[in-house]
Amino acid sequence: MSSLRGSCVGVCRSSLAMFPLILLALSILTTAASSHPHPLDPLSPAEFIAVRAAVLASPLISDRPLTFHYVGLDEPDKTDVLSYAEARSSSSRAALPRHAFVITRAGGQSHELRVDITNATAPTVLSHAVHHGAGFPMHTIEEQFEAEALLFKHVSFVESVRRRGLDMDDVICPVFSIGWFGDAGPSESEEKGQQRLVKLVCFMAGPTPNLYARPIEGLTVVVDLDRMAIVKYRDRVVYPVPKAEGTDYRAGKVESPYNGPTPAPGVVLQPEGRGFHIDGHLVRWANWEFHAGFDMRAGTVISLASIHDVEAGARRRVLYRGFVSEVFVPYMDPAEEWYDRTFLDTGEFGLGITAFPLQHGADCPANAAYLNGYYADQDGKPVENKDTICIFERYAGDIAWRHTESAFPDRLITEARPDVSLVVRMAVSCGNYDYILDWEFKTSGTIKFVVSMTGILEMKGTDYTHADQIKQDAHGTLLSENTIGVYHDHYITYYLDLDVDGTNNSFVKNSITTKRNTAGTPRKSYWTVRRDVAETEADAQVDVNVAAADLLIVNPNKKTRMGNEVGYRVIPGGATAASVLDDDDFPQRRASYSKKQLRVTPYKRDEKWAPGLYADRSSGNDGLAMWSGRDRGIRNEDIVLWYTVGVHHIPYQDDFPVMPTMSGGFELRPANFFERNPVLKMRPPRLEYDLPTSVNCSCAGNSS
Ligand SMILES: *[C@@H]1O[C@H](CO)[C@@H](O)[C@H](O)[C@H]1NC(C)=O
Ligand SMILES: *[C@@H]1O[C@H](CO)[C@@H](O)[C@H](O)[C@H]1NC(C)=O
Ligand SMILES: *[C@@H]1O[C@H](CO)[C@@H](O)[C@H](O)[C@H]1NC(C)=O
Numbered sequence: 001m002s003s004l005r006g007s008c009v010g011v012c013r014s015s016l017a018m019f020p021l022i023l024l025a026l027s028i029l030t031t032a033a034s035s036h037p038h039p040l041d042p043l044s045p046a047e048f049i050a051v052r053a054a055v056l057a058s059p060l061i062s063d064r065p066l067t068f069h070y071v072g073l074d075e076p077d078k079t080d081v082l083s084y085a086e087a088r089s090s091s092s093r094a095a096l097p098r099h100a101f102v103i104t105r106a107g108g109q110s111h112e113l114r115v116d117i118t119n120a121t122a123p124t125v126l127s128h129a130v131h132h133g134a135g136f137p138m139h140t141i142e143e144q145f146e147a148e149a150l151l152f153k154h155v156s157f158v159e160s161v162r163r164r165g166l167d168m169d170d171v172i173c174p175v176f177s178i179g180w181f182g183d184a185g186p187s188e189s190e191e192k193g194q195q196r197l198v199k200l201v202c203f204m205a206g207p208t209p210n211l212y213a214r215p216i217e218g219l220t221v222v223v224d225l226d227r228m229a230i231v232k233y234r235d236r237v238v239y240p241v242p243k244a245e246g247t248d249y250r251a252g253k254v255e256s257p258y259n260g261p262t263p264a265p266g267v268v269l270q271p272e273g274r275g276f277h278i279d280g281h282l283v284r285w286a287n288w289e290f291h292a293g294f295d296m297r298a299g300t301v302i303s304l305a306s307i308h309d310v311e312a313g314a315r316r317r318v319l320y321r322g323f324v325s326e327v328f329v330p331y332m333d334p335a336e337e338w339y340d341r342t343f344l345d346t347g348e349f350g351l352g353i354t355a356f357p358l359q360h361g362a363d364c365p366a367n368a369a370y371l372n373g374y375y376a377d378q379d380g381k382p383v384e385n386k387d388t389i390c391i392f393e394r395y396a397g398d399i400a401w402r403h404t405e406s407a408f409p410d411r412l413i414t415e416a417r418p419d420v421s422l423v424v425r426m427a428v429s430c431g432n433y434d435y436i437l438d439w440e441f442k443t444s445g446t447i448k449f450v451v452s453m454t455g456i457l458e459m460k461g462t463d464y465t466h467a468d469q470i471k472q473d474a475h476g477t478l479l480s481e482n483t484i485g486v487y488h489d490h491y492i493t494y495y496l497d498l499d500v501d502g503t504n505n506s507f508v509k510n511s512i513t514t515k516r517n518t519a520g521t522p523r524k525s526y527w528t529v530r531r532d533v534a535e536t537e538a539d540a541q542v543d544v545n546v547a548a549a550d551l552l553i554v555n556p557n558k559k560t561r562m563g564n565e566v567g568y569r570v571i572p573g574g575a576t577a578a579s580v581l582d583d584d585d586f587p588q589r590r591a592s593y594s595k596k597q598l599r600v601t602p603y604k605r606d607e608k609w610a611p612g613l614y615a616d617r618s619s620g621n622d623g624l625a626m627w628s629g630r631d632r633g634i635r636n637e638d639i640v641l642w643y644t645v646g647v648h649h650i651p652y653q654d655d656f657p658v659m660p661t662m663s664g665g666f667e668l669r670p671a672n673f674f675e676r677n678p679v680l681k682m683r684p685p686r687l688e689y690d691l692p693t694s695v696n697c698s699c700a701g702n703s704s
Helices: 015-032 045-057 078-086 141-152 155-163 586-590 624-628
Strands: 066-074 099-106 109-116 124-131 175-177 197-200 219-224 229-235 277-279 282-285 288-295 299-309 314-330 342-344 369-376 382-405 413-430 433-442 447-455 459-461 476-480 483-486 488-498 504-516 525-533 549-559 565-572 598-602 637-649 659-671
Touching: 045 066, 045 099, 045 109, 045 124, 045 369, 045 382, 066 288, 066 369, 141 155, 141 175, 141 197, 141 219, 141 229, 155 219, 155 229, 175 342, 282 413, 288 314, 288 369, 288 382, 299 382, 299 413, 299 433, 314 433, 342 586, 433 488, 447 488, 447 637, 549 659, 598 624, 637 659
Parallel strands: none
Antiparallel strands: 066 099, 099 109, 109 124, 175 197, 197 219, 219 229, 277 282, 282 288, 288 299, 299 314, 314 342, 314 488, 369 382, 382 413, 413 433, 433 447, 447 659, 459 483, 476 483, 488 637, 504 525, 504 549, 504 637, 549 565, 565 659, 598 637
């Protein structure tokens, strides 16, 4: 399917801009209609329908109702995909079989199916298994709304709302996952955490859409999703619901701006059109080529990222496949209504499902192109997530390289190259929080991973109206009258199957080591580098805050002309927190990988999701920490880098009523990958463009 739409195409009335943009648009339309899908293309709507038909027709699952919780591409074997990608001419590329992986619930069990959809008119179920271990698949959207509706018919709840003097019409009670706490389940009837239970957590909207600022505290409502019944109801304590005043975030509802001159509107204009090309899901730009896919659990999936190296006269591989494997968000309030808020957003709610359409010109600049994503609803039918990914060239006015040479007595030489990058963006709104997840490709060969956290804090109702009243640990900051912003963490774990210049790689630590000077010169000390190559997984579990080292993925089989092993460096960014919870605490057991920011494992097809395939109510018996605990060999093997961006979040009043964006991330930066700095190949910026005085570019809401 061709899901690309240009944001600005056809409405830019600048005569200068019009021609290249329209020509580009035409070329996209013609090339996207290629004969067969790329082997890593996400499932098309027709393929979702084929999967659904095969599953519903299969005699292997007789129980009804049957609900779909995950439908996604079951990737072909890596060797087959690599052969496909390496056959540069389309004539030598034979289509690979198309398979889907499916998780359904029926008869109180999780069923895993593999479905052959190579011929979408005759799909066949290839395999079927019942999951017997702990944990459940993602919640569907439909069952979340169905669960919420139960509450409004519940007599005790009607009484609770009346007791608080609230208007039922303003009450909203979304589904919250509840983690797993061994035998200490939330419901007495529960057997060892093995029921598909969730809680409903209630808020007031009313005159404000900012429901998270108006929690209704004291309620514990547990729903069994399989039985679709409330299995526990408790109303324990009544706090005032915080006021609505001052919490609205809608433009027009907010007091007018600043005292100083108002920041002027701006728009990114590319007078010569876009620099990148999209063919289906394949993106080409400068020296980069990659495949941008979509998955209902992970959201954006970047595959087959490679760099065309002019010196080497070859396309060189960097990354086979990468995506956000999990987002773990534990809150730090042990109260009855709060202790179990220990979310695994990817595995419980799905980043792809909660990656809502991006707003043209606001979420992404005017020069962006957009891709759609598709996921299966509870009935297995495809749902379009329109404009869920945007791709754009970022011109932020920064410098990739510059130098002024003043050593010559008679002249100055100044050279500069603009820092232009290609950004692939998705914005996830998982309940109150929003995550903007950027992949930023640079001509230097760097890939920058940026996680920007924004949205709205999760707030707790309280009696307190002033900080002086607080005598015990409030587990958060008093943000406003009756409102506490509760302490919490964010751990965003990336799965990165790096293939630096080939499949087999090693993990290397270049440690900074202090030496005493013995050379007889006046210096007492200096530092030098100790190089350690990791043999097994245990050597590659790194606390990046402790390690004074450069951390590299190298290809020991490839050297530069100078004889250095080619590689990429992992550079931690601003957010490097690791979990400080006790190891025996239940959420920590479920996300035990969160104690180290970096791990390396050997590539295994089924090791994708950091807390295991079944994250909801998981018990920590599967997942990254368990796999990497096997201590397998990782030297000169096909290896996967797992990197966790971490933040301990102490809220402050400035985060109220909504949170300014806070960013963290990391970089993968070439380290002896190139013979020389490729940035010099960038054209210097044209210092002046002869733009028409009335460039008129309107991008909002265009979906031509
Ligand atoms: C796909 O299946 C249909 C229905 O069985 C069949 O008629 C058709 O020939 C098949 N197409 C291919 C390419 O095998
Ligand atoms: C890559 O690793 C595999 C698996 O250990 C091994 O069989 C193969 O020989 C290695 N290839 C190279 C080029 O070292
Ligand atoms: C720009 O476009 C708007 C909306 O189409 C139009 O009203 C306006 O006159 C245009 N301005 C110029 C300078 O062309």
